[in-house]
């Protein structure tokens with residue numbers, strides 16, 4: 001039995017959702033409500049001591065880290081449609097892209113997202129409420145990030161992160177002008193993991209991601225959104241992810 005704990009179809013949670021649907025695997029979706037800080041509750045920290053989503057429960061084995069979950073699904077269900085090449089050179093190429101999204105691309109986009117979304121949310125809390133939430137966060141770096149978002153990230157940090165977003169967008173556009181998918185001729189975890197972060201940039205970063213400046217990146221985002229498994233995943237995720245306990 002597979003159960004996926006997630007915030008729903010965005011960012012890191014989107015990676016295993018895309019892989020599960022593309023592979024046609026049956027699973028129970030369990031929505032963890034970020035607005036209620038459910039991921040910092042004890043029941044969830046028993047599953048993932050870092051208090052972060054996504055987390056996969058496969059017959060009682062808990063797998064964490066979004067990209068690792070995707071690779072795990074490939075290893076555990078090799079007969080389902082493959083999302084990882086078989087040729088070692090192509091596997092290496094795919095992993096360069098999944099490593100890059102985890103180590104570079106997701107971080108700059110994340111900081112801007114925290115500034116835009118988490119900051120205003122954190123500022124609505126009283127000092128007392130805020131400190132009570134912070135005290136339940138298990139990872140020290142995440143506590144610091146909450147404090148920085150609440151205070152507003154320094155201008156130099158935001159400028160540097162926006163520079164890195166620009167580098168990321170250029171890198172994706174260049175690669176996608178050379179081949180239809182990031183690791184070559186086939187749709188792989190390289191596409192899934194990068195799309196999870198890039199989808200929506202045509203709205204949130206429309207000045208640098210648009211049909212004129214990055215035609216190949218926009219076409220790739222649209223192509224992935226048109227895949228039957230992706231359409232089904234977005235449609236079902238809207239209705240199939242009731243809050244925990246419902």
Ligand SMILES: N[C@@H](CCC(=O)N[C@@H](CS)C(=O)NCC(=O)O)C(=O)O
Pocket residue numbers: 007010011012013039051052053054064065066067137142
């Ligand atoms: N490296 C982890 C990062 C997971 C992560 O940052 N998850 C976010 C949601 S996209 C989260 O749980 N944020 C809440 C928090 O860190 O307090 C992965 O790829 O799974």
